[in-house]
Amino acid sequence: MVDLAVCDRCGLCLPLCPPAAIHLALSDLLVDRQTCTGCRKCVAPCPVGALAMVDA
Amino acid sequence: MPDVDLLVVGAGPAGAVAAAQAKRAAPELDVVLLERDRAVGAPVRCAEGVGDAGLREFANPDGAPWVARKISRVIFIAPDDSEVRVAERDVGWILDRTRFDAHLAAEAVAAGAELLVGTEASGMTRTPDGRWHVAVRGLRGASTYRAKVVIGADGVEAMVGRWAGLDTRVPARDMESCAQYVVQGIDFDPDAIYLQFGDAVAPGGYAWIFPKGVGIANVGLGLVALKSDGRNARQYLDAWMDRRYPNGARTGYTVGGVIVHTTVQQTYADGLLVAGDAAHMINPLSGGGIVNAMKAGRLAGCTVAAAIRAGDTSARRLAAYHHAWMELLGQDHVKYYRIKRALESVDDAFFNALARTVNAIPAERRTLGRIFAHALVQHPQLIPVAARFFI
Helix, strand or coil: CECCCCCCCCCCCHHHCCCCCEEEECCEEEECCCCCCCCCCCCCCCCCCCECCCCC | CCEEEEEEECCCHHHHHHHHHHHHHCCCCCEEEECCCCCCCCCCCCCCEEEHHHHHCCCCCCCCCCEEEEEEEEEEECCCCCEEEEEEEEEEEEECHHHHHHHHHHHHHHCCCEEECCEEEEEEEECCCCCEEEEEEECCEEEEEEEEEEEECCHHHCHHHHHCCCCCCCCHHHEEEEEEEEEECCCCCCCEEEEECCCCCCCCCEEEEEEEECCEEEEEEEEEHHHCCCCCHHHHHHHHHHHHCCCCEEEEEEEEEEECCCCCCCCEECCEEECHHHHCCCCCCCCCCHHHHHHHHHHHHHHHHHHHHHCCCCHHHHHHHHHHHHHHHHHHHHHHHHHHHHHCCCCHHHHHHHHHHHHCCCHHHCCHHHHHHHHHHHCHHHHHHHHHHHC
16 A cells, blocks of 8 residues: 555555555556555665555 | 647757757748747756757857856766866866757747747647648647658657657666755865765666756666666765755756667668657666767758658658668667666775776876776776777
């Protein structure tokens, strides 16, 4: 999930996501939960810690 | 459905120069330049440093309103806080990107391109008539542009390339996570940029102080998250700030990613090119990408203009852009990347020892070349890398 209060919409996480499950749309960051494989590659690199895995 | 010859996605340095260049090379073309943000150049996601010679190929910085500060020195700071001043002349400039990017975009408009701010591309498909249909939405509502060629200059997120089937993914070890404050009321040499290395400061990257004026600077860092102790870039930066400038006023804040890799394997497809950060054209050793983006934009604009005039916008024709880029800078980046990987094996003790050795050289004779030579003497395992680099 994305903490939108913390997320700066910088786009860093998009090229890290193997299945391209993260989208920046009209400056909102969206994670497609159908496509996300839970690989966590986006979590640590987020400069502000806005990304976290949650159990569905 | 608006019908255009060239649609450029992203009005940063790569996109703005590409649009201007295409229009200058072929004035009859309809060129549209899209910018998602409501203002070109904002928010700034950049330390704003640029080399003198590269910048002058595109714009004259002397007295320009988009320059913040001229830089004439580089000061390296070892992990133990010892400083090494390097004598160089005309090192470079710290830009005001809000004004610089707007200046480049205005040049594209002056050349005849149409600029749409607050407008983003949200997807695209290739149609049987050999055009791209690009879904666009923004201040004027939603529409679909039909374009002969699309240039993806959409920065680190690089979605245009992905939509066209190019592989623009980045391995985590080649992504620098960056955070930066604009800080006021601090004491430093306003004619120098400072770079500090060290595992406790910025593992896998470095921290920087880039002056925007006397007492005002971009203070930031980039790190590789795989090497971090669990803290994110902002937390590392807060710790560094608290130690160096506890009383500085943090008047601005930004974060972002810098891809320190080599150019994507393929920067072209039928009716499509990618340029700048979107094509991973950043110097993987320094993390600098502004001049590279402008050089790629210039190549892309020229290539596309000639291709449209010739009535052939196939991947085969547009591949000329890729080859020209690789010859211009792409091959150098492959070498820089090897050095970057080799430097990953050196530790804080190496940088501390190097600082002591280099400081024994008289200040006026301390050039980057001599520093590199001393580094090789101290760390012979770097020699194979250096040999490949200089051959």
